[in-house]
Amino acid sequence: MKMRGARIVMECLLEQGVDTVFGYPGGTILNVYDEFELSGYGKKITHILTSHEQGASHAADGYARSTGKVGVCFATSGPGATNLTTGIATAYYDSSPVVFITCNVSESLVGKDSFQEVDITGITMPITKCNYLVRDVTELADVMREAFAIARSGRPGPVLIDIVKNVTSDECDFEPLPLEQHPQHGRLAKLLSRASHDLKDPEPDREDIEKLLDMIDAAQRPLVLVGGGVIRSRGAVPEFRKFVELLDAPVASTIMGGGALPGDHRLFTGMIGMHGSHASNYAVDECDLLIAVGCRFSDRVATDPATFASKAKVVHIDIDRAEVDKNVKTAHHIIGDAKEVLALLNQGMAQHNYEDWRQWVFSHKEVPLKKDDILHPHEVLEVIQQVTNSSAIIATDVGQHQMWSAQYYHFSRPGQLITSGGFGTMGFGVGAAMGAQLGNPGEVVVACVGDGGFRMNCNELATLEHYNIPVIVVIFNNHTLGMVRQWQHLIYGERYSQTDLERGPDFVKLAQAYGIQGARCSQMDEFELTFRKAVESRQPWVIECAIHKDAMVHPMVPGGAPITNFLLD
């Protein structure tokens, strides 16, 4: 059937089962947007119009992370496309599957510095898994199918498709193709046939599995380190939990691994690294076997790669061969999908017991949390946890509140903690929470943000209000860029250069101006009451919590230092 490119875009989205798209229209993408009305695709695909393309990009990302499905985001050429870049990089660093679709100027205007023309495929090359410039309508469907397959398979990641405007109006034959048949057709078939002998996934090598089992048998002090790979690999979490129960060894987590093991699990030592717990950091320093699953030893985890796990044989399980030996030298690695590797390991695992080692690890306690007459960050999270029964989806911005959220909220399932771990994007939280809420209408979604990050992208309150997306925004307001201030306090001689945020707006009035209910709390019981009300209302809320300016994230290991050199206990 002959149809124009814009319609092919819609048909391809339907093939993929896409029902929600985030975006912002503009000149070059008009034909695509027109299809929502012209051919009625708006009835099958809900388009969420955000306040800014960046908000749309984070929303698509939050949608993807919380559902495991591919997120989709639209933007126009030029500034529309460049506004996506922070969102694309955020998705790339955390391996989140998002397909970004932008339109560019018409073929006749390409390369002429035309109005709103930008080389977005060039710009996004280092921050996408793969990107495409579509200049021929006959290639469009093929490219769309390949793009979705690439975004979601292997190590997931963002893919960008840039379509020149005339392709959206040009016509060609289009035959719908059921999703299951995509791998047998067109570009995707070619891509797969080229690796035909090896498409059998990174089939975990049996010998590698046996070798790890032997290493486990020989170990006295094993530690498991879990990262985002276990969260991204669909269905890996049950195998992971089975594995750690059999191994019976302590389990530390990177921030991206949050939810792989319930936060209150008896084997869970908490987060590791710069703001890792004492138990996690001492355990990794003392262990003789470190089994790292789906993590990449970033500088926030392996603060000093030379001394990281220096008494241990490091075993790296990852789907991406390029992660092995990139940051930390390993003694052994297994390439494969976390679920499959762990399932194979579980088949050969006997029940282990490391009672003494476990006791030693858990003898490292955190400093007791403060309880007095002011509202402490951990109390905010305790309330959120109690009221939501540990089941809320928590999206965060970046900074102190992010670390507090990761430390004090007990995540119990994958996709429950949505945070920009790798790229560290301030302003991520509200957009991501919005996407997560739309992907999980039945869940309570809380955006934990700082006052700095919230001020960056608070424009998305308009979107929350318009679509009545019941995200509860909890602002940890310390009137400062808290994490930067913490460094300035500890490392820069208390010179608080440009981090003071004693300025407007009044967040409660701001919320009200957007038509959203707002409240300010400075006491725990007051916050509990308000938060309960917010959860029950099933409407968007903004709750501002007054946090002391000098509240700090404990513990802290400075960047570059050995992981047990705590600057703050």
Place this chain on the structure above:
Amino acid sequence: MSDMVKRRTLSVLVSNTSGVLSQVSRLFSRKGYNIESLAVGTTDDPDLSRITIEVMGDDASTRQIINQLGKQFCVYSVQELVPEHSIRRELVMFKVRAESADVRNEIIQVANIFRASIIDVSVKSLTIALIGDETKAAAMQALLETFGILELVRTGMVALERGAYTIEDESKEKTEFNLGKSVL
């Protein structure tokens, strides 16, 4: 292979589409590698191009860049060509000052010794094409400098493995880079 920093020759088979060279070369720069030499051209298969890249690196950093290259969808296969088992050649053109018959004759003699060919002559200059590896080119360059080199241009090193083994055989390494079982 040893663990010291030395010149490494990587041969990369890529799809012959626009943007691929930029993608591959940018990967080197953003991962902090300096490209010493780069040559690219089509192969017997019109859909494929072959890029030969030389970088300085130790074993670990070379392994890492090979792995990173392998992740790119435009890359079909990557092979490190070690000097003992491969042939490396580049074409170097020298435009040399030659303003008298004596000088011309002398330069032609030098060219003959190196089995280089004279590809252009003018009243004031000679242009010589030399095919060889970097030692041969350097030796010739040192000699020609005494006459005065007006211009020098090189294609960049190209290389192939000795024997019947091809880069296609190397693509089996892709087992660890592929899309994964759950393509859908």
